[in-house]
Amino acid sequence: MILPLLIAPLLAGPLVLAAGPSSCRVDKFPYPKVFGTRLLDLKVTEVHQYAPWPYGLGSLIAEERPINFCNVTLTYTHPGWNDAVNVYVWLPLEEKDWNGRFLGTGGGGWAAGFEGGNAPAVGMGYAAAMTDAGHGSLDAGVSAAVISDWLLHEPGSVNLPLLYDFAYVALDDMTKIAKRTIEAFYGKKPDYSYWSGCSTGGRQGMVQAQRFPENYDGVLSVAPAMNWATFVLSEIWGQIVMNELGVHPPTCEFHAITEAAIESCDELDGIKDGLVSAHGQCKFDPQTLEAVTVAKEVWRGPHNEAGDQEWFGLPHEASPHISELGPFGGMLETECPPTAPTDGKKCAGRPFIMTTSYLRALLAKDQSFDVNSLTRDSFFRFLRQSRQEQLSVMDTADPDLSAFKAAGGKLLHWHGVADQLIPVNGSANYFSRVEALDPEVRDFYRYFDVPGIQHCDGGPGLFPATALDSLVDWVENGKAPDSIEGVAGNVKRPICPWPLVAAYKGGDADKAESFECKEDFGAFGFPKVKGGSYLKDEL
Numbered sequence: 145m146i147l148p149l150l151i152a153p154l155l156a157g158p159l160v161l162a163a164g165p166s167s168c169r170v171d172k173f174p175y176p177k178v179f180g181t182r183l184l185d186l187k188v189t190e191v192h193q194y195a196p197w198p199y200g201l202g203s204l205i206a207e208e209r210p211i212n213f214c215n216v217t218l219t220y221t222h223p224g225w226n227d228a229v230n231v232y233v234w235l236p237l238e239e240k241d242w243n244g245r246f247l248g249t250g251g252g253g254w255a256a257g258f259e260g261g262n263a264p265a266v267g268m269g270y271a272a273a274m275t276d277a278g279h280g281s282l283d284a285g286v287s288a289a290v291i292s293d294w295l296l297h298e299p300g301s302v303n304l305p306l307l308y309d310f311a312y313v314a315l316d317d318m319t320k321i322a323k324r325t326i327e328a329f330y331g332k333k334p335d336y337s338y339w340s341g342c343s344t345g346g347r348q349g350m351v352q353a354q355r356f357p358e359n360y361d362g363v364l365s366v367a368p369a370m371n372w373a374t375f376v377l378s379e380i381w382g383q384i385v386m387n388e389l390g391v392h393p394p395t396c397e398f399h400a401i402t403e404a405a406i407e408s409c410d411e412l413d414g415i416k417d418g419l420v421s422a423h424g425q426c427k428f429d430p431q432t433l434e435a436v437t438v439a440k441e442v443w444r445g446p447h448n449e450a451g452d453q454e455w456f457g458l459p460h461e462a463s464p465h466i467s468e469l470g471p472f473g474g475m476l477e478t479e480c481p482p483t484a485p486t487d488g489k490k491c492a493g494r495p496f497i498m499t500t501s502y503l504r505a506l507l508a509k510d511q512s513f514d515v516n517s518l519t520r521d522s523f524f525r526f527l528r529q530s531r532q533e534q535l536s537v538m539d540t541a542d543p544d545l546s547a548f549k550a551a552g553g554k555l556l557h558w559h560g561v562a563d564q565l566i567p568v569n570g571s572a573n574y575f576s577r578v579e580a581l582d583p584e585v586r587d588f589y590r591y592f593d594v595p596g597i598q599h600c601d602g603g604p605g606l607f608p609a610t611a612l613d614s615l616v617d618w619v620e621n622g623k624a625p626d627s628i629e630g631v632a633g634n635v636k637r638p639i640c641p642w643p644l645v646a647a648y649k650g651g652d653a654d655k656a657e658s659f660e661c662k663e664d665f666g667a668f669g670f671p672k673v674k675g676g677s678y679l680k681d682e683l
């Protein structure tokens with residue numbers, strides 16, 4: 145019996161050891177058995193010379209070039225849930241183009257994944273995977289980020305399976321499915337597994353570290369939408385203030401105020417460069433102009449009449465960029481009819497679309513709910529409901545990372561200080577809460593405040609384009625990042641692990657050596673926030 149078994153493979157055809165185009169076939173991919181799932185469909189096609197790459201939020205930067213990959217699409221359901229989730233695994237077609245690693249890529253807004261995430265990953269040599277979490281995201285690309293119809297079956301009835309898929313269930317599935325698909329194709333498991341994503345993608349990275357600590361060796365989480373139950377609703381705070389005042393100042397007024405704030409705080413780090421490095425030290429306090437009341441409220445963040453802070457506001461340098469969100473609204477976005485007088489009295493607010501859609505679908509549970517009718521009272525009622533219903537679903541800020549640490553995982557987290565949508569302080573706040581449980585947190589988790597970078601990318605700051613490489617170096621060579629590199633054209637600068645900031649030492653301001661990470665930057669401390677129930681009085 146032994147002999148036929150040995151020669152059987154020889155009879156089946158020439159023995160091909162190297163993986164290659166010939167193995168990108170449906171019969172190469174037995175359905176990976178993943179607990180709680182059932183396969184509906186499997187499609188395998190070769191994709192050649194794929195370019196240009198769609199935009200996918202800026203946590204991954206790779207030089208664009210046409211890529212060749214085996215496109216494996218697995219569709220599965222959770223029996224009884226009536227869902228159909230697509231996982232897209234992209235495998236560099238030639239084994240020589242594969243760096244031996246797996247990269248899970250995330251989405252943005254309500255999209256669980258983007259082709260624009262997988263493409264740069266494959267371009268960098270990774271086998272990549274993303275999921276649509278069962279509600280589609282691939283075709284519509286980034287605009288899928290704002291489509292939220294799928295959240296409700298009908299008024300009052302949330303599509304809970306799809307909500308759970310989006311919150312975390314599909315993120316575990318995609319990882320397990322992808323790893324087995326990679327093994328089927330290349331005949332070996334990936335040497336290392338990584339996650340990369342910004343915004344929702346950043347939250348998804350936190351989901352992996354918090355809920356599925358063995359899935360990834362390294363997680364790159366950028367501007368994570370993690371304090372979901374609190375921050376998404378809080379983004380409407382400035383709009384409520386404007387509605388109460390009956391004045392919606394034009395966006396240019398907010399620009400003027402913010403430019404003045406940057407001007408007055410710019411030199412705190414020792415160099416005048418249009419960037420505020422130590423935003424905690426920026427104590428700009430304008431007294432004039434009507435828009436000031438609103439701007440101050442947005443900087444302060446939501447608070448009740450007794451002055452208790454519910455969440456963080458935006459740093460001063462964040463607000464000028466609100467108008468650049470175009471059709472999606474924003475924290476201070478307003479809209480005036482063409483003939484309106486310039487006093488802002490005939491204008492209306494245009495809250496950020498994620499807040500609007502969350503409020504409508506998951507809180508009011510009615511897509512026709514008028515978000516501009518919100519008052520302080522109804523805001524606080526919705527906030528309480530949001531925490532009651534979503535702290536264990538969409539919120540992703542459990543500070544206990546002990547299982548991730550024990551599994552050897554490394555977490556690199558950065559957040560742009562000029563983020564106009566997710567207040568940057570929520571990120572450092574999470575890091576502090578992890579540190580409160582584990583003083584040795586820096587052994588496996590480092591957080592970086594990145595001056596001048598807006599939500600995911602853009603803005604006047606220096607972009608940490610090689611953050612993923614720093615993470616890989618940490619995981620594979622044990623080299624913990626004492627700083628990450630910020631780049632803008634030929635200018636380089638260190639970005640320091642929070643709470644350190646890059647201070648100018650002197651010399652050529654375009655060179656990284658002219659800066660050092662410094663601690664003694666003045667008094668420091670968070671305002672107390674209530675946040676979710678996890679937060680209690682921890683800070």
Ligand SMILES: *[C@@H]1O[C@H](CO)[C@@H](O)[C@H](O)[C@H]1NC(C)=O
Binds near residue numbers: 187189194215217
């Ligand atoms: C990959 O395959 C799926 C399923 O056939 C298809 O929908 C998708 O467009 C393909 N992706 C690319 C980049 O060709």
Ligand SMILES: *[C@@H]1O[C@H](CO)[C@@H](O)[C@H](O)[C@H]1NC(C)=O
Binds near residue numbers: 424458669
């Ligand atoms: C953000 O945190 C800094 C400390 O890093 C603090 O000084 C500042 O007041 C906080 N800003 C807001 C808006 O809460």
